[in-house]
Amino acid sequence: MHTFEGISIDELESLEWERLDALPYGVVGLSPEGIVEIYNATEERLAGLSRDGVIGTHYFSSTAQCMNNFMVAQRFEDEPEIDAVIDYVLTLRMRPTPVRLRLMKAPKVDRRFILIQR
Amino acid sequence: MPTDLEAENAGLLQFLYSCPAGLIEFTSTGAIGMVNPAAMGLLLPIAGRTFVTNLFDVMDGCAPELRNMVCNFGAAHGAICDGHRIVTGPGERPTVLACSIVRLTHDRHVATLSDVTEQVARERRLKQAETWFASLLDGVDNVAVLSLDADGRIDAVTPSAVRQTGFAERDLLGHPFESFDRPDRATATPPYGEAIAAARRDGWHLHEGWHARADGGRYWCQRLVAARAHVGDAVSGYTLVLRAVKRQGRDTADLRRMLTRDHLTGASNRAHFFEVAERELTRSRGNGGSLALIVLDIDHFKRVNDGHGHAAGDAVLREAARRCEAELRPEDVFARIGGEEFVAFVPGATLTEAAAVAERLRLSLAREPVDAGGTRLRITGSFGCSALDGHPDATVAGLLAAADGALYRAKRDGRDRVALSDAGRAAA
Numbered sequence: 240m241h242t243f244e245g246i247s248i249d250e251l252e253s254l255e256w257e258r259l260d261a262l263p264y265g266v267v268g269l270s271p272e273g274i275v276e277i278y279n280a281t282e283e284r285l286a287g288l289s290r291d292g293v294i295g296t297h298y299f300s301s302t303a304q305c306m307n308n309f310m311v312a313q314r315f316e317d318e319p320e321i322d323a324v325i326d327y328v329l330t331l332r333m334r335p336t337p338v339r340l341r342l343m344k345a346p347k348v349d350r351r352f353i354l355i356q357r
Numbered sequence: 358m359p360t361d362l363e364a365e366n367a368g369l370l371q372f373l374y375s376c377p378a379g380l381i382e383f384t385s386t387g388a389i390g391m392v393n394p395a396a397m398g399l400l401l402p403i404a405g406r407t408f409v410t411n412l413f414d415v416m417d418g419c420a421p422e423l424r425n426m427v428c429n430f431g432a433a434h435g436a437i438c439d440g441h442r443i444v445t446g447p448g449e450r451p452t453v454l455a456c457s458i459v460r461l462t463h464d465r466h467v468a469t470l471s472d473v474t475e476q477v478a479r480e481r482r483l484k485q486a487e488t489w490f491a492s493l494l495d496g497v498d499n500v501a502v503l504s505l506d507a508d509g510r511i512d513a514v515t516p517s518a519v520r521q522t523g524f525a526e527r528d529l530l531g532h533p534f535e536s537f538d539r540p541d542r543a544t545a546t547p548p549y550g551e552a553i554a555a556a557r558r559d560g561w562h563l564h565e566g567w568h569a570r571a572d573g574g575r576y577w578c579q580r581l582v583a584a585r586a587h588v589g590d591a592v593s594g595y596t597l598v599l600r601a602v603k604r605q606g607r608d609t610a611d612l613r614r615m616l617t618r619d620h621l622t623g624a625s626n627r628a629h630f631f632e633v634a635e636r637e638l639t640r641s642r643g644n645g646g647s648l649a650l651i652v653l654d655i656d657h658f659k660r661v662n663d664g665h666g667h668a669a670g671d672a673v674l675r676e677a678a679r680r681c682e683a684e685l686r687p688e689d690v691f692a693r694i695g696g697e698e699f700v701a702f703v704p705g706a707t708l709t710e711a712a713a714v715a716e717r718l719r720l721s722l723a724r725e726p727v728d729a730g731g732t733r734l735r736i737t738g739s740f741g742c743s744a745l746d747g748h749p750d751a752t753v754a755g756l757l758a759a760a761d762g763a764l765y766r767a768k769r770d771g772r773d774r775v776a777l778s779d780a781g782r783a784a785a
Binding site: 286287288289292293300301302303304305306307308309310325326327328329330332333334335337 | 363364366367368370371373374375377380382389390391392393394395396397398401402407408409410
């Protein structure tokens with residue numbers, strides 16, 4: 240259960256910090272304005288950043304500029320509902336790193352999620 | 358708890374993650390070692406796929422020269438390029454990147470990459486503006502500016518006007534600007550007051566003609582009269598701009614004459630008449646003004662041709678056109694629309710005014726005989742008038758038909774006379 244592909248946006252919303260931290264993939268939760276609200280331990284490790292430095296910042300302009308384009312950030316603006324898995328390249332610790340991204344946005348949930356699997 | 362070193366490391370990473378310029382470290386064959394998010398954000402759309410590991414491969418489509426620049430760079434270290442422009446992708450507005458590359462060792466390079474699309478667009482606009490202003494300034498010696506009061510008298514003079522005309526300020530101030538016109542017979546000049554009337558009505562009036570110089574000479578200039586700040590409906594004054602220009606070339610003038618003139622008489626041709634009439638009719642409808650047509654036919658013209666030959670007939674037509682045109686204003690159009698049939702197009706005229714004009718034309722024909730190759734021939738004409746004030750909805754063809762109807766009655770009633778269309782016969 241709670242696999243990268245199986246977990247739902249409602250489950251992500253209801254999970255406590257400890258459970259989120261225990262997931263084997265990165266979890267980033269954003270406000271409708273793009274401010275980081277959730278940043279789990281796996282993503283901390285992958286990116287080499289501490290949660291305290293990331294939460295409260297604007298994700299696409301300060302941490303993830305490589306997603307600030309039509310393939311990721313623009314989709315959250317344009318589409319009312321998203322649940323899509325895409326292949327991507329992140330620059331985790333400045334290394335080009337092929338990853339799979341799962342973009343999640345639902346009409347009834349304000350928060351959007353990006354799941355990152357190495 | 359993170360150690361100081363870990364915290365510092367995270368801070369450095371955060372710094373690189375958030376750097377607004379793209380940073381790339383790569384080998385001499387283009388393999389990317391390190392890359393920050395800004396650089397990846399720029400490279401991904403170029404690559405068109407999400408697997409980016411070699412800078413040269415990604416750039417192959419839009420900047421294949423990067424590979425060569427790095428390969429052919431002879432020094433062991435140093436700047437390979439600085440702000441090298443890369444235009445990426447097709448489309449009307451492609452993204453433009455600026456790329457700088459520094460060689461650290463023979464196999465280690467660092468590049469910065471930034472999106473300068475906006476900057477390039479700004480530069481282009483600036484260059485256009487610069488070119489525009491430069492061309493204006495080139496011609497600045499040719500432009501003189503004066504100020505006119507509400508009656509068209511010069512009330513302020515700039516040095517440019519003194520320089521262009523040679524007149525001192527005191528020679529110009531208080532005089533109507535039109536008193537410096539120097540028209541000749543070959544050039545049409547609007548009647549006195551026309552420019553101000555038009556500028557008051559339409560906001561501006563443009564004319565090209567001869568203008569006086571202080572030394573007694575004249576120069577050809579374009580003259581713009583532009584109305585200044587309206588207070589309610591009143592115009593407080595006008596700005597007069599005189600632009601010394603080279604007179605329109607003879608070739609152009611000849612071509613224009615060929616296209617608009619009747620070959621025999623020098624009057625306007627049929628096509629030109631309809632073109633002007635349609636345009637003026639639309640304008641008059643727009644501002645509620647009138648305009649009039651006067652159709653004229655030389656009486657018993659067949660007798661001239663049959664009795665004295667075609668050369669005499671041609672001479673009669675030429676002389677009739679010359680006399681009529683001399684009675685008309687420059688803005689009127691006098692055209693030959695048939696064998697011995699002419700039409701005068703009189704903008705602004707009511708039916709009553711047109712009748713007065715037609716009477717002048719009639720007298721000018723009948724006043725003295727025409728010299729037709731040694732023979733002096735008495736000629737007369739019959740005239741029919743129609744005007745927009747009688748037929749507010751009429752077309753040009755409708756006005757022409759109404760004037761023709763009147764002409765027919767003038768002929769029937771004994772020739773050498775003017776008849777007016779009656780409103781009831783309006784042919785719209």
